[in-house]
Every structure is written in structure tokens, then in C-alpha cells.
Amino acid sequence: MLIHTLKSLLAAVGTGLLLTAAHPARAADPGIGDGAITLGMSAPFSGPNGAYGKEMREGALAYFAQLNGAGGINGKKIELVTLDDGYETDRTVANTRKLIDENKVFALMAYYGSSPTTEAMKLFSEAKTPLLGTISGAGSLRSPVNRYMFHLRASYADETEAIVNHLVGMGIANIAVFYQNDGFGKSGKDGVVAALARHKLKPVAEGSVERNSLQVEAAVAQIAKSNPQAVIMVTLYKPTAEFIRQMRKAGQMPQFSTLSPIGADLLVAEMGAKDAHGVGISQVMPYPWNDTIPIVKEYHKALQTFAKHNRYSYYGLEGFINAKLMAEALRKTGRDLSREKLVTTLESTPFDLGGYKINYSPTSHNGSRFVDLTVLGRDGRVLR
Known part of the structure; x- marks a missing residue:
């Protein structure tokens, strides 16, 4: 009887070992270490548009410094690998490949530009690596829904609708459009x-x-031949400034309006407050100087602590909000992190980040439709 029992026990143990071999424990996704979660970001940190990426990175790093100082996510610190793409599509694609294959990041965030992100999408989608936060409002990135890409800001369609409705509401009907010849x-x-x-x-x-x-x-x-009452400019700050200068030189004084990618502070720095006065800008983030909004107040404190200055900006705030959304999604996903679980969390959980709300679903990865219309004042400040 004893021998029979031992044989049965050994057989059961052997079966268990076979089952374990057939169904090994799931290996952790890349980028999850014992003490850190590694994320990746590709954006311009050099070239004509390098200021955009630098402000976003500074805002994101300010949030992660604050988070890591408080213990991180379930005891894991956040590490952000940032690579310069100069706003060039081929460099963005190369950076994406490097971040996924060499740096072994868990997820991506804060990619910049419509065309660069469109090409990079092929890589991160195939690798099933989520990208949270695209500095683009392009409709082509939003429809059809890509399971692994989540948008933080309103679309260009949302921004242009707000601008057009405002201009037409003022009785302006002769409207021209000046645009960058790419996806954006x-x-x-x-x-x-x-x-x-x-x-x-x-x-x-x-x-x-x-x-x-x-x-x-x-x-x-x-x-100029059409003598427009208004020009809506879908361009970045350097060509925008040059276009306005040359239009005025040609005797044209329309209402100039542009979209959020311009970067209000960068346009003022490029043109000077006097020449930038009166330019209208749609914004997709809260007013960065209004510290009565909880997320803005938090941004102010973190930037002062991390960067030791108070040069607040829309791009800096967007990088900060992007980092906070990533952290909140990681926290709500739980200790047993995986890329697929992160996607599920994002699609099923509303986020209130302190006055800026985000809500995704399996059929829509457009987190926000928030648009605010502003104008540059005589002293270069953004007025609402």
C-alpha cells in the first residue's frame, strides 16, 4: 500500500512538472526591471523645431523626478530614454527601432509630428508597444483606431473648427489657409x-x-492676391513668423490665426512681442499660468524644483500632463504589469489629472476635445 501511494505521488509530481514545462510562467514584458520601468520618447531636440521637444522633455522629466522622489510606481522608479529626431521622419523611425529593440522600453510617450509618428506607427504597432501621447492632431492617426496609440490632445479638426467658427462669428468670410506641406x-x-x-x-x-x-x-x-480678411496658418513658429513678416511687407494686414503646435512663447521669441501682437492661437492644454487649476499648480511646483526656473509653457505643461497620465495608467494597471494590461486600463478607465480630463474607449483613442482660443497681447503674453 505504501509503495502504491509513493508511486501515485511521484506520478502526480511528474505530471505537474510536465504541465509546468508545457505552460511556463509568462515572461515579463521588456522595460520592467526589479527597480525601474523604462519608457522611451522620440522628439526634436535640435534643428529648427528643437525647442518644442526640449520643453516637452523638461515637463515630463519634472513630473517623473517628483514621482520618483515619492517612491515611483509600486516601488519602481520611472526611467525615460529620450532620443533626438530633429523632426525628421527617417530619424524618428530609427529611434523607434532603437528604443524597442536596443533600449527595451516598456512603452513610448510624447512623440512629435504627424508624418514621423505615422511612419513610426508601423514599428510600434508590430511590436505591440503602446505609445501614449502624440503631439499631433492629424485625423489619419486617429481613424481607424490603432490599439497601441493613444492621443492626449484634441485633433486639428477640433482646433480649426473652433477658429473658423470664431472668425465667421465676427463676420469674417474671406479666409485663406497657409499650411506645411506634410501630414501635419x-x-x-x-x-x-x-x-x-x-x-x-x-x-x-x-x-x-x-x-x-x-x-x-x-x-x-x-x-496676397486674394486680399484675405484672415489667414489660418497650419505651420510651426519659424515659417509662421517669416510668413507674417512677408505678408505685412506686401501690405497685407489680415487677422492671423494659428494652431496649438506653434508654441506661443516660441513665436513671440522669434518675432518679438510687438510684431507678434494680435496673432490668434488655439490651445489644446490648460492655460499654463493659471495656478488655480490643480494640474497647472502641480506643474509650477515640479518645474521650479526640477528645472529651477518658472518659464512655463504650453509644451512644457503637455509633457508634464503626458507623464502624469502615463504614471496614473501604470499605477492603475497594478503590480503585474504588461503592455496589454496597460492598453486595457487606458481603454476602460477615465482619468482626471487635476482639471484636465482624459477618457478613452476601445472604439476611440481621442482622449480630449479641449480647445481654448487665445491671442498674443502687446507685451507678448498669451491672453484668453
């Missing part, structure tokens, strides 16, 4: 055209500039 600019231009069509209007003229170029002469000549 074309998406914004399409938004302008669609918004005007809802008012039974069309752009009176169109002009474009190539990415990372200041050659705006052809666009100025084309648009």
Missing part, C-alpha cells in the same frame, strides 16, 4: 476646408511651405 499641415488644412464648408464657404486662397523650410515667398504671393 495637410490635416490642418483639411480641417479648415471642412469647417468652412459647414458655413457654406471655401478658402479664398491656399499656400504652403515645406517642412523645416522658411521659403514662404510663393505662398505669400499666392495668398
